[in-house]
Amino acid sequence: MTIDKETAQAHTTAADERSFDDALILAIETSCDETSAAVIQGGKRILSNVVSSQIDVHVRFGGVxxxxxxxxxxxTITLIMExxxxEAGCSMRELSAIAVTQxxxxxxxxLVGIVAAKSLAMALDIPLIGTHHIAGHIYANALVHELRYPxxxxxxxxxxxxLVLLESEGRFQVVGRTRDDAVGxxxxxxxxxxxLPYxxxxxxxxxxxQAGHAMELPRAWLEQGSYDxxxxxxxxxxxxxxxxxxxxGLPLDEAALARGFQESVIDVLVVKxxxxxxxxDARQLLLCGGVAANRGLRAALAARCDEEGIELLIPPGNLCTDNAAMIGAAAHLKLKRSQWTELDMKADPALPLESWSVTACGTVPC
Structure with missing residues (x-):
């Protein structure tokens, strides 16, 4: 949701007299079990990226x-933001916008992150940018690489x-998705x-x-031509x-089973x-998300991309898992187009990625 052009222009004047290349975004990420806040300059420079993990709390339950x-x-949210x-070496008054995972x-x-973000944006009288979690994962690559579209x-x-096609900056088209369990x-x-532990x-x-061989397991290719x-x-x-x-009553070769499972998953992901x-006709392949830290998947993708002359981009491990820096990188796409979010923004646990694409005109309203 965007606000009217007059209000957007007022925000731009009051909150960010510098160029958007220098704009400071305080980003907040609380979509699951990491509390994170980061300050991003110009959409690419990480001034700070603080992550508080809850794994030790949830591990005894086997899940979140x-x-x-x-x-x-x-x-923890207030402490993490502060x-x-x-760590960024700036003050709250120097911020150009507040971004948060919607x-x-x-x-x-x-909701915890959104309430904190709304409160801070209102107190500082600067724009609020509700951000898509998956857009964040994708644009984590932009923090360390130059993206070339499509x-x-x-x-x-x-x-x-x-599988998400980026036809141009900030324009998303989902071409394939899971029909049941996500890979993680x-x-x-x-x-x-x-x-095994969680x-x-x-x-x-x-x-x-650690396995010397892989247990043979099926691959789910689905119908011909499908990217699901x-x-x-x-x-x-x-x-x-x-x-x-x-x-x-036989001993289970757990390592062979784990290798067979992983090879089955990786084969389908890589081929599709x-x-x-x-x-x-994509110019690059971007690997994104927490499972992007998987060594087997990274190695298999790198080998196949090298064979076929495809440029593969993978962010470092700390930018693969949930973090606020990636939210700041994605939010900058909206900031530089003056596409703010209204303060009545609500959490949307099923927010479609395509709906978050930047609008074509670059300013509001379109």
Whole structure:
């Protein structure tokens, strides 16, 4: 949602007399179980990026408990914002805008960040920019690389598995998505079946690297030409393999099973991502999201992209997982087009990515 042109111009004059290349954005991310705040200059320079993880709290439950996550955000959000501004070496009055994750995510967790962002934007009389979580993951790459459009993004995380075409800056088109479990969710479920700690992804990745061979498991390609993903059948195949082995009283080669599972996941992700790059004439492939830290996936994508002459961009590990710096990078796309968000913005746990695309005209209203 955007505000009228007159108000937007007033905000621009009052809050940001510098060029947008120097604008300071305080970004807030509370979509799941990380409380994070960052100060980003010009959409690309990270002045601070503070992340408070709740993994130690949720690990005993084997997954994120939404109500506990919300309470922890409430306990830490003010301290994290203050720390981010302090580490950036600026004052609150020097900020040009406040950005915050509007969705998708856990609604209670999102609300904590949104209330904090609204309060600060109102107190400082500067623009508020509600930001899409997945747009943040994609534009984490822009913090360390130059993006060349059109480009294709492979988004892999605990809640999302998507192929997103960026025809131009800030213009998103989802060409493929998961029909059931997201890849990170599948990793966690398989890890739980193997009695590995939460979060499961790093433990499966480590276990798979220790295997001398891979257990043969199915690949879900879906119908011909589809860019969608499905991992529920693979998860069921893993559970069936575990149960059959135990029923026969045989020892389970957990490393081989982990490697077989990971290879099945990676094969589908890599093949579909590269096919999408070719079909849509993308100039780059961007790997994004928490699962982008997976060593097996990074290595497989790098090898295939090298073979086919495709430029692959992967952010460093600390920018793959949820963080506020990526939210600031994405929010800058809206800031420089004067596309603010109204203060009555609500959390949207199912916010569509395409709806967050920047408008074509560059200023409001269009």
């Amino acid at each position: 408990v939404p109500e506990i996550a919300s309470r922890k955000h409430v306990e 720390q981010a501004v302090r 969705g998708p995510g856990l609604v209670g967790a999102l 480009c294709m993004a492979l988004v892999v995380s605990g809640g999302h598995t998507e 969710e599948a990793y966690d479920k398989v890890a739980r079946a193997l009695k 979060p499961g992804g790093p433990h499966i990745d480590k276990l798979a690297s 993903f499905s991992f529920s059948g693979l998860k069921s195949a893993v559970l069936a393999a575990i149960n059959q082995t135990r029923m026969k 991502a590269l096919r999408a790059v070719r079909e849509y």
